[in-house]
Amino acid sequence: MPSPHLSERTGRTAVDDRTADDDRTGPVLDHISRKQRSATLIAGGYFESAGGIGDFSLNSFALGHELGAGVRYRHRGNKVLFDVIHNDLGMACGTDACSVTAAPAAIDLAPLTAAAATAGVTFTVTRERTLRNRAARSMKEWLKNPSAEPRFVRDGDDIHYRSRQYEKVLAGVVKDNYVVPRCPLIVNEYFVKYFARLRQYADCARAYVIDINSFADKDKVTKGAEIYLRNHAAPTDEIILVFADPSCTNVVEMALSARDF
Amino acid sequence: MRTIYLDHQATTPMDPAVMEVMQTACTQYFANPASPHAAGVRAFREVERARSAVARFVGGARSEIYFTSGATEANNIAIKGMADRCPGGHIVTAATEHKSVLDTCAYLREKGWSVTVLPVDAQGQVTADQVAGHLRDDTVLVSVMLANNEIGTIQPIAEIGRVTRQAGVALHCDATQGVGSLAVDVTELGVDLLTFSGHKIYGPKGVGALYISNRLTDTAPLAPLMHGGGQERGLRAGTHNTAAIIGLGTAVTLVEEVREQEARRLEKLRHAFLTELTAASGTPFRLNSGTGPDFLPHTLNLSLEGVDAQDLLPRLAGLAISTGSACNSSAQEPSHVLRAIGLPPEQIKGSIRLSFGRFTQESDAIDAARYLAGAALPEGARG
Incomplete structure (x- = not known):
């Protein structure tokens, strides 16, 4: 936090810290159409194998339920799905690289199941290992024919994505004729999977994925969102990135669509 | 008196609404937009909102807008960046351009580029035919302003844009004096690069915007003048002037309204x-x-x-x-x-x-x- 004297001198809080008393869902819900029926996937409850289901997981899961109720209220017939991302890669992610830290372990989902039951919703769990494998398969195809997708560029063993918002996006690393996808590609794969699922609701004109993340993950999810929106998105797709602290009382939202790029 | x-x-003068937004920005969004904490992410979001406002203002995409310290820097990046793609190449501009364009071209001429400065008529206009007549195989850029800063002459940019598009030559437009009075749409004008500053449209000094068509940068980015932290997609290093950028976003929104x-x-x-x-x-x-x-x-x-x-x-x-x-x-x-x-x-x-x-x-x-x-x-x- 900034020094207290700053607040005293300016007569106001130096940083706009939203609290539980503030409307933490309103700015997110403002992005959901009131004019058209929509299908929305809300990804909250993220947890890692190593840390298990902790505060961020439970609080972001609860925030997701609150958002889900709000989305349903925005338009008659809106569909809402809930998903929890389980990072079972055993990796710690940095901006540009990942390192193996631990082997995946079995996780007891009971706290999330109980919370969902209380909220009266069901949810799915998506394992990052699955997303990573799908991303690796598609990149292996790309390796055979790089000109098919010129937005990816090979530089030695690194594969970069020609971003329109970042100077550099490391998408993967080639090892023994196999691509190890980096975080942006895994995030992209998540959006590919879930927007495809949302398109099954043919009566919904719009599709949203509301993805709740920790602040530290801003760049990798923003990069992944760009890859999805430029390479795969329908014009009616919109990604609403929500960044939150572990208590999910301090919330910042950013909406992205293909039009931004 | x-x-x-x-x-x-x-x-x-700065519009009071801009000033108010900037005062809030100075206290609420002072964090570095690149920082991975709540205050940083919130500042980042506000910068991106301002970028979206500028993009709407010129009819481009958010990813095509770069923030600079003003139109002079933006003009320098645009002209030197394009020139850098073709060492010793040819640039066409007009005699009544702002000094930040003419002096940049003069600098490039000294460094070995070839520069044609088109004369204007008694009204201060150049014509699309004049531009067409001076294009060469090695022409890398045409730079013509939207409106003049001394006599207010509006240049036929859309007509020039049709000529440059047909010839496959990039067109830069210094729109600093025009954007306050004329509706600007980069697609209709056929420009590839467009520049303007905040302080000519009731926004703050020390901030400007550079539009670069993604068509130009997808193949290769422009060479930056400054290197460092990779801000602005690596084109303009340096911590964002967040309050001024937010002020610029408000300034363009106000201009659009009135x-x-x-x-x-x-x-x-x-x-x-x-x-x-x-x-x-x-x-x-x-x-x-x-x-x-x-x-x-x-x-x-x-x-x-x-x-x-x-x-x-x-x-x-x-x-x-x-x-x-x-x-x-x-x-x-x-x-x-x-x-x-x-x-x-x-x-x-x-x-x-x-x-x-x-x-x-x-x-x-x-x-x-x-x-x-x-x-x-x-x-x-x-x-």
Whole structure:
């Protein structure tokens, strides 16, 4: 936090810290159409194998339920799905690289199941290992024919994505004729999977994925969102990135669509 | 003593709404937008919102907007960045461009590039045919401004854009003087690069915007002038001037809201000023700029017969106006724009530039005309 004297001198809080008393869902819900029926996937409850289901997981899961109720209220017939991302890669992610830290372990989902039951919703769990494998398969195809997708560029063993918002996006690393996808590609794969699922609701004109993340993950999810929106998105797709602290009382939202790029 | 400010082509006063937003930004969004914490992410979001506002303003995508310290830096990045793609290549520009374009081109000429400076007609216009006639196989860029900062001439950018598109040559447009009065759409204009600054549209100083078509940068990014933290997609390193960027976002939104009606109002003010000056002035004057549709609605450049504008200025302490370009006023040279349109030296010597703005009232215009008329009289005839 900034020094207290700053607040005293300016007569106001130096940083706009939203609290539980503030409307933490309103700015997110403002992005959901009131004019058209929509299908929305809300990804909250993220947890890692190593840390298990902790505060961020439970609080972001609860925030997701609150958002889900709000989305349903925005338009008659809106569909809402809930998903929890389980990072079972055993990796710690940095901006540009990942390192193996631990082997995946079995996780007891009971706290999330109980919370969902209380909220009266069901949810799915998506394992990052699955997303990573799908991303690796598609990149292996790309390796055979790089000109098919010129937005990816090979530089030695690194594969970069020609971003329109970042100077550099490391998408993967080639090892023994196999691509190890980096975080942006895994995030992209998540959006590919879930927007495809949302398109099954043919009566919904719009599709949203509301993805709740920790602040530290801003760049990798923003990069992944760009890859999805430029390479795969329908014009009616919109990604609403929500960044939150572990208590999910301090919330910042950013909406992205293909039009931004 | 009240000062009537009629120098809006040099700079504009900040709109109170912009100031209010910036004050909030200074206290609420002071964090580094690159920082991975709540305050940083919130500042990042506000910068991106401002970027979206600028993108809407020029009809581009958010990813095509880069923030700079102003139009001069943006012009430098645009011209040097494009030139860098073709060492020793050819650049076409016009004689009445702003110094930040002409001097950048002169610098490149010294470094081995070839530069064609197109002459303008008596109104200050270049034509698409002129541009077409000077394109070469090695032409890497055409740079023509949207509207002139001294005489308000609007250039036929859309026509020039059709020529450059057909030839496959990039077109840069310095829109600094035009965006406050003219609707700008990069697709309709056919421009690949477009630049403007905040302080000419009631926003803050120290911030500008550069539009670069993704078509240009997808294949290879422009070479940056500054290297460092990779901000602005690596094109403009340096921590974001967050408050100014947020202020710019508000400034463009305000311009969009009032542009058409404000253009009509300013045109009326100019008419009122000229009517009053004609009635009150004992000294004949001649218009150096036009007042028709090919000129900005708030601009006036005129010469008072037999009057040296430099001598006149001290007698006009309550009137903020310019002689020649304010940007060039320290150079002690006759205006390159007025020379380019063929004015004789005496007429240039007597030239003054007035430009009306958002907070100018009709009474200001009329008072200014009377004040100017009085000051222009020979010494013995002044009241």
